[in-house]
Amino acid sequence: MRGLGDLEAAVMDVLWRAVEPLRVRDVLAELNTGRQLAYTTVMTVLDNLHRKEWVVRELEGKAYRYEASMSRAEAAAKALRDILESSGDPEGVLLHFARSASERETELLRKALPRRSRKE
CATH class of the missing domain: 4.10.340 (Interleukin-10; domain 2)
Incomplete structure (x- = not known):
């Protein structure tokens, strides 16, 4: 997708396929990039996507749940x-x-x- 890096696009793909908002660990579990990713890497990508307004997030307990802001x-x-x-x-x-x-x-x-x- 234009304006997104490879990892950002892969994360967005996970969120677009999801039926409900996902936590960082849920996104990490669903990512299929062919390489081992750290939890903090996925958390940073989701934070960047939130800042770019590609995702919205809601705090649930101590963790955010993320979903795509657009289809x-x-x-x-x-x-x-x-x-x-x-x-x-x-x-x-x-x-x-x-x-x-x-x-x-x-x-x-x-x-x-x-x-x-x-x-x-």
Whole structure:
């Protein structure tokens, strides 16, 4: 995901799959990075994600429980918005993207966009 390091993205993946807020040790247990990670490393990553507003946390006893502040789809849409705004030609990028959309994607966009009255 744009704006996230590899470990941050792996932690977000764990949180997006979770059905309830997780403690640091729960995230650590679910991480599959191919390397041994320290509890404090995961705690630091979660703290950084909280500071970046990717996660929200709530204190439960002596430990925080973390959950994603936005869905995976919302995060992807935000990343697309960032790409459009940083492109120098957002309209051109959007038009090129629209031309590359499949029929199904085009239909989804048509259904999602509000209809404008002819009087506007």
